[in-house]
Amino acid sequence: MDGIITLENVCWRRSGEEILKDINWTVNTGEHWAILGLNGSGKTSLLNIVTGYNYPTSGRVKVLDAEFGKSSLPDMRKKIGYVSSSLGRFSQTMNRETAENIIVSGKYASFGLYQEITDADYEKADDILNELRLSYLKGKTYNLMSQGEQRRILIGRALMAGPELLILDEPCSGLDVLAREDVLDMSEEVAGRSSHLLYVTHHIEEITNAITHVLLVRDGKIVAEGPKNEVLTDELLSDTYKIPVKVHWEGGRPWMSIIK
Template sequence: MENIVYFNQITWRRNNQEILKDINWQIKEGEQWAILGLNGSGKTSLLNIITGYNYPTSGKMTVLDQLFGRTDLSELRKSIGYVSSALDRFQDTIQLESVENVIVSGKFASFGIYEDVSEADWRLVDQILSDLRLEYLKGKKYSVLSQGERRRVLIGRALMSQPEILILDEPCSGLDILSREEVLELMDDLKENTHLLYVTHHIEEITEAITHVALVRDGELVAAGEKHDVLTDALLSETFKIPVQVHWDSDRPWLTIEKRK
């Protein structure tokens, strides 16, 4: 398939307010994207459109070659993995679950095991633990893990459905520097088997694995394209509504705030 995600003049209104405005955007096969913008800029609204939880008010869109209006969105969602710091609200439910149980529950889109798990499922759990370099957590309870380990286990849970798109919605929110870097180190491995859509308002989280960036401000796309073309002083200053400068270190961008005169 040529387009993983295709937005054509997508607008979304809520309570007569325009939240997303005339979005034209394509994610092509093999591209790994980040969405960057301030809080309230429209990043989460874009995700909710892609996953079909919000439906466009106008425009045409496809996800994984499925045309909205002619596809079963509940079936489409089975091909999309989703990880967010918002999932932390389920921590009380899974405190006493083993790491393996948390991961395998991703097949059933549940927290907890309420269906039969096959031997093939458990083999996939072992493979995910290996791929994410988490074998050392096997047999441990979720409650004893660090915040960074919990995020990585939740990424493993999202991979259980072998998604074609993996959405990481501010997965490093609330993590310390070490835990953040442990999560970010997974990006190179993850991109081999899925299409990443990494959402953040911290430019330094855009690692080498990310090839393209979309900048969002007030419900509109400021720019979208290859990251070195998009992550410029001028475009980032427009996106963040403050003068900034970007510099690169090992193909990773870092931001400096210009002193106001």
Template sequence: MYVAIVKVEDIQFTRDDNQILQDITWDIEKGQQWGMLGLNGSGKTTLLSIISTYEIPSSGEVEVLGKRFGSAYLPELRKKIGFVSSSLEKFSDYFWNESIERIIISGKFASFGIYDEIIAEDWIRADYLVKEFRLEDVKGKKFRLLSEGEKRRVLIARALMGNPDLLILDEPCSGLDILAREQFLEALKIATENNVHLVYVTHHIEELVPEITHVLLLKEGKIVASGPKTEVLTDELLSETYQVPVTIEWHAERPYLSMK
């Protein structure tokens, strides 16, 4: 059992003499679901890259799923971390001409393509995920023929294929219309019911659905605040984060932002 799902202690990240992250200390405890907010250039992408094992901090300590960087075999650890982003569709031509089932199964291997043996249980789990994410109507179709909303649901199903303990969602609703966005957000309930811990990054705080319990605010590579959602999402802290005066209102346990 992990003491913490993610634990970062006093990490710094510098690239080409540019300090991108400064003094970041942050824990994700078991049972918590996190949102992450900040302007472009605040360090969100770099912090995501670190906790998903694709970057190593310049200094400080990182532990993910009980494995400490420096002693863990990161490619193996990566298999327990799901990742969903609108940009994933651009990473590989592999997606476009493959069936949704094979794309989902590839998530087991954390690869763009399938280079290992597919066993009967893989097809059974893929079929289960197709049903869970209401993709029966497009079963067998090639990825390129799907709507944007269907593509995102395939990607989250792919991310869950390997039963990850941590699921990172990097602006997953970017480019979706309102209906597709709400369908995707509804699918997050399925993820949390599968005992996955979420890190959800967005520019739109209304996407922080009730399942999100905690929020991290970043500004210029530093933490403005972190903690329970209702304590962190205040007019004062969000105004500091976004560097403009804003006010927040709550409807159906979801926050909505407007300018003062």
């Protein structure tokens, strides 16, 4: 595999409006990226291109050796794990499922179990629970978990299929500080596995040591992309967030304050 993601001159239009404009972006093997931008900046549209749910109006896309127009996108998606706060819409289905059943369901990309499950499936789910320090949740149903525990179990579910690319789309949305730090700790552990990580957020303080590169998006265009220490500057972030900001680093993580 010569690269994880390659987007060349990608544009995407919807109802005559250009949502993504001349996107050129490459994710190489061994890199873990954060994607930053305001609401409406194009982050979700970009993710939909990467996962093959939106097809570019123009340009070339290649993800995990699958070139759009020449490869099977359903097969490509099987190699991608996806976690988002929006998955809460499936909570009614998951509420009575145990932690291990939810993790096993990730093998089949389903919410709920509708296939015959093997002992090997449950053994792998146990391994994931142990590796992610979630074994204390075994046997506990989803409706009895805290919001932070639910989010972490969904990350475990995404790992069940052994994805080559794991997308965490605002995984800390709605979480308190303690739950957020638990999810961030887990994201660092995930980055140490074989998966490549895309971490999407509004908040630069969620960029942990595991993240190597950052993509800044504003109004459907790339403001900057590259190693995080080069991209997370006062000037570039002020441009991205459309307000003067100042960045400082603490504990290996960036933090941002508004300049009044």
